[in-house]
Amino acid sequence: MREFSLPLLVAPLRSGGLADSLYEVAAREPSRVLLAKRSPARPDEWTAVTATAFRDEVVALAKGLLADGIGFGDRVALMARTRYEWTLFSYALWSIGAQLVPIYPTSSAEQVCWMLSHTQAVAVVVEGEDHAMTVGAVCDRLPALRWIWQMDRNCVPELWARGRGVPDDLVDELRWSVEPQFPAVIAYTSGTTGRPMGCLISHLNLAAQCDTLLAGWSSLLAEPGEEPSILTFLPLSHVYGLVVQVACLRGGIMMGHEPRLTADALLAAFASFRPSFVFAVPYVFERILRCARGAAQEAGRGYLFDKALDVAVRYAEAMEQFVWGTGRGPAPGLKAAHAVFDHMVYKKLRAVFGGRVRYAVTGGSPFSRALGLLFAGAGITVYDGYGLTETTGAVTAQPLGRVRFGTVGRPMPGNSVRIAHDGEVWVRGSTVFSGYLGDPMATEGALRDGWLRTGDLGYLDGDGYLTITGRKKDVIITSGGKSVCPLMLEERLRQHPLISQCVVVGDNRPYVGALITLEPTALTRWQRMVDGSALNGRGVVSANQALHAEIQQAVSRANTAVSRAESIRAFRILPNEFSVADGLLTPSLKLRRSAIVKVYAAEIDQLYAG
Known part of the structure; x- marks a missing residue:
């Protein structure tokens, strides 16, 4: 489609x-x-x-x-x-x-x-x-x-x-x-590259976004x-x-x-x-899950917790298949296991949000299918969406009761999504901004016949659900001419409990590599389980053979989703996480790829040495 x-x-x-x-x-x-x-x-x-x-x-x-x-x-x-x-x-x-x-x-x-x-x-x-x-x-x-x-x-x-x-x-x-068409907000883009631009967002844009959300999804609140x-x-x-x-x-x-x-x-x-109800970004759900897993491991119940998460994912996947008419729903044994873990684990996970939340919305950055299934199986269905500053927030969202995990849903009422010949996602609707302040050339480049060229790559399935596969400007072209979208590999790697961030590299290089950062608390806990002591300074983590082997397993699992030419052949564990303070993350927690590549140029060169 x-x-x-x-x-x-x-x-x-x-x-x-x-x-x-x-x-x-x-x-x-x-x-x-x-x-x-x-x-x-x-x-x-x-x-x-x-x-x-x-x-x-x-x-x-x-x-x-x-x-x-x-x-x-x-x-x-x-x-x-x-x-x-x-x-x-x-x-x-x-x-x-x-x-x-x-x-x-x-x-x-x-x-x-x-x-x-x-x-x-x-x-x-x-x-x-x-x-x-x-x-x-x-x-x-x-x-x-x-x-x-x-x-x-x-x-x-x-x-x-x-x-x-x-x-x-x-x-x-x-x-x-x-008047409705008057500017209400001049919102600056995060500026992942270059100088941020001021998006002219009208009273009409914001009202259309909010009134549509309230009319279509208020029953979840x-x-x-x-x-x-x-x-x-x-x-x-x-x-x-x-x-x-x-x-x-x-x-x-x-x-x-x-x-x-x-x-x-x-x-x-x-x-x-x-x-x-909770509106959040994927980082919040990931962080809460890490904290819950860490608490379970500290209490000696790490295996039980991971087993409960596996049951949650399988239960939610079976329910998803039932909703879409492709399965009969959870089998009796799975239902029984889910009921036991609901009392032992899922109830405590829901209590982290205060105990009342059953539905949530996420956006701003990619939300993996695995994480969506996990939370749905634990009793909190997370509705993923997709949008930009230029679209006044969400332009697509999961329909009520028809969540398709791993996608960002269908166009919200009043919006249209088109896939251009090169795979770029174009959108149109009443929430699309009127242009960039004082920059007619940039406005003309972004808007064409009412369509906003988002710069994102994706595809529509037969039911109109959109899947985002990456950013046009982030596509890596190796020296062998292979085009690689880093998003899927990075998402899969971040599912590992130790990995907090990942940047796939390889532009004009012979193969794909990755820079990986680790979650400090999870790292300390993992080290205690391995040899009973915490690492003496994070600067030595890349030399730790057991840790390298653990991350290599995560890389190998991520590589199963792509071809050999697209797979990560080498990686480097960095001593510190990327942050807003060091200029490597935007304030909305997106990676500043060009800045990361510049700061870690020496480490990237080492990936390809020899």
Whole structure:
């Protein structure tokens, strides 16, 4: 199949902007709880914020922004982690027709300077002193910048106070002047290569994305009779996190914020907030699984845990075949084993998310079929999707009750997917952006007759399900002329408990190689099981013969999925994981391949020495 489309599920936004839904909910259901704020003294306690209370805070902040000179159409940047004030500022800005410029809090001074100067932002809201210093270092190159507000220095109550003399009617007049096609957000691409580009995302784009999700998938958000609640921990500087925020506010779903993405912070937040549904990236599911496996191994139940995971995968695969009419479902013996492990293992795995989650969504990077089957077998069905900043998040998603693991689902209602002659995925729909800010040539290169050329490679099956096989620019061509897509090999290698990251290399080389990083906690635990002691420094890991043999087995298993010419012939274990801080991962945790190849050029050369 070369093209697949689905009709619209909801009518497009015909008037107004994103802020209107907040005012409508507050008028219709004033006591409805929209947000939950953490208690400063007790992080495990959450205070409910009603629609009326939040609207009043938004209006007060909007008046403060007006008092300080922020006007209709002005661009204001937000540089902070995921927290309550982020949501508050975004709705205050949209209430007065201003445009939001999200900036990752980990951005360098040069990146911040580029985005602020490119957008001609008149103000920036930062979280802490470090962010203020980053902006301050480039202020002399930003003539349009008039204000720097800092969340941790009480900028919100100060703006509330300055706006007391501004009439509420002025906020309403500006809000009513917003049209759906007006830009709501200028979202910068992660910049895996080159300088990031500003994507113009309209109120219409975000509303179409969120309203379609709510209309088609809201039944998954909570068990019947329960109120849905979502803990948002994805960066709100990324379009995926922004969609979660807007969907919650448009759908009247209680939302809490968690600014930290560490395993300990997430586990604590899940336990206290107890969400009914989870939006995450594959990294979160992988990390939680690693933590659970590690705990089982520490308790001497590692074999039992791995056996339970195997049963979960086989059970979910049998259920998938039953749904699609290609099998009879789990056999009696498999059902019995699954029931036993549900009580012993799966229930504890679900408890990690707070105990209420039965469905989740993942996106942002590849989610393997094996991981999807595993979680489904453990009682949490993860709906995978696919999208870009340019598509305002998801452009495909798994249909309700018809998940096909290993794919990214079918086009969402109102969208079309086409496979070009070279295998590139093209998409079209109401969520596709209008272009790149100030770059008509890049816009013309990306958009053709309404179709967005994604740069990804993939194929459609007979039912319209899309499978992504890699990025066009990531395709490796060996010196023998063989084209290799690294994605599948990297996914399969990352399924090994020890391997955290993998980069397949081999451009203009005689064969394919790989750079591999290891998960520190899993590595320490593995070493204790092998010889009873931890490694004396990670710098010696590549010399450890037992470890090399273990990783070689993982490489050999991954190679079974490809031809001999595409297989990994040599690999090197690196002493440290790639990170955002060292510039080798984007803020959305994607590999910066060109940067990795440059930094580890010597190690790559050694793969081919002799």
